[in-house]
Structures are given as structure tokens and as C-alpha cells.
Amino acid sequence: MWDENTRAQTPIDFAVGAGVFLLTLAFVIAFVPTLFDPFSAAATASPVVSDRVAAGVAGDLLAASPAEPGVLSPACTVAFLDGNATLGTEADCHPAVAASPAATFGVDGDVQVVIHDLDRRDPSTNASTLTIATRHGRFEVEPDRATADPSDAVGEDVTVSQRLVTIGGTQYRLTVRVW
Numbered sequence: 001m002w003d004e005n006t007r008a009q010t011p012i013d014f015a016v017g018a019g020v021f022l023l024t025l026a027f028v029i030a031f032v033p034t035l036f037d038p039f040s041a042a043a044t045a046s047p048v049v050s051d052r053v054a055a056g057v058a059g060d061l062l063a064a065s066p067a068e069p070g071v072l073s074p075a076c077t078v079a080f081l082d083g084n085a086t087l088g089t090e091a092d093c094h095p096a097v098a099a100s101p102a103a104t105f106g107v108d109g110d111v112q113v114v115i116h117d118l119d120r121r122d123p124s125t126n127a128s129t130l131t132i133a134t135r136h137g138r139f140e141v142e143p144d145r146a147t148a149d150p151s152d153a154v155g156e157d158v159t160v161s162q163r164l165v166t167i168g169g170t171q172y173r174l175t176v177r178v179w
Contacts, residue, residue: 046178047159049107049159050161053101053105053107053113053178054161054163054175056105057080057101057174057176058174060094061080061094062076062077062080062097062165064076070166071165072166073093074134074167074168075088075134075136076088076091076093077132078134078139079091079093080097080113080145081115081130081142081144081145082139083145091134091135101113101147102147107178109178110179112145112148113145113146113174113175114144114145114174114175115130115143115165115173116143116173116175117173118164118172129143130143130172143172150177157179158178158179159177160175160176160177
């Protein structure tokens with residue numbers, strides 16, 4: 001019943017099948033590792049990290065109202081910049097307002113938050129003092145809160161995110177650097 005002359009094109013079918021199999025195997029090997037990237041431990045200096053910290057500071061931690069993210073509470077801003085937990089409690093700020101920004105946002109590296117004038121260049125090294133009036137008094141604060149010396153970031157990967165914020169009717173730029 002089996003005749004050698006009536007056989008199908010076995011070598012051609014085998015070659016096509018093996019080629020499709022090898023192409024599929026190469027595709028799987030090339031792209032499966034990228035499926036696990038969102039679950040792997042990312043480096044600290046990531047745009048996602050700095051953007052999350054900037055959004056959290058401007059929209060939740062220092063916001064005067066959840067309905068108005070970017071409008072910062074003057075007293076909470078002073079408590080954050082000075083690390084003043086007493087003022088934060090008196091002004092009914094977020095409980096973590098005086099804590100380290102890295103600890104508050106779960107960042108395993110160093111974080112710097114600077115509030116500066118809109119046209120200020122390189123605020124991480126030459127931030128000028130802010131005068132902020134609150135119902136608890138008038139405060140002169142350094143507009144810089146960092147977990148480490150920003151000059152230590154030289155030669156490291158640094159990501160920067162910014163937000164426009166308002167304190168007492170005056171617009172400022174909030175800059176977050178993560179390294």
C-alpha cells in the first residue's frame with residue numbers, strides 16, 4: 001500500500017516546520033525577559049521614581065486641598081522644608097511631612113526636593129531663601145530638602161521631574177532630583 005512514488009514532500013515540509021519552530025523559539029527567547037521588567041527591581045534613578053515623588057509632594061504631601069493639587073499649604077511647606085514635625089502637627093499636615101522624602105516615598109537612593117523661582121537655573125546648588133507667611137507666623141526657609149549632599153550626585157545617574165506649584169498666590173517650580 002505504501003509506495004515510494006506516492007509520498008508527500010517530506011523534506012520540504014520538515015524544513016518549513018523546523019524553520020517556523022526555530023523562528024518562534026527565537027522570538028520567545030528574545031521577548032520573554034521583557035515581560036518581567038515591570039516586576040524586577042529597578043534602579044533608583046528612574047524617571048518613574050522622580051515623577052512619583054514630584055507628584056506625591058505637590059499633589060498629596062504639601063497640597064492645601066486634595067481638590068487643588070499644586071496649590072501648596074504654606075505651613076505644610078515650611079514644616080516639610082525645615083523638617084518641623086511640631087509645625088506639621090499644629091497645621092494639620094500629612095503625618096509624614098517632616099519625615100525624609102526617601103523614606104516617605106520608599107526610594108532606596110537619595111532624593112532632593114527644591115522649591116524655587118520659575119526662572120532660576122540650577123536650583124540644586126544656588127537656591128535662594130524663601131519667605132513664607134503662614135497663620136503660624138512668617139518663616140524664612142531654605143527651599144531645599146535633600147537626603148544627601150547634591151554635590152555627591154556628580155557622575156551618577158540623576159533624573160529630574162518638575163511641577164508648577166503655588167504658595168500663597170505666588171507661582172514657583174518644584175524640582176525633584178533622584179540619584
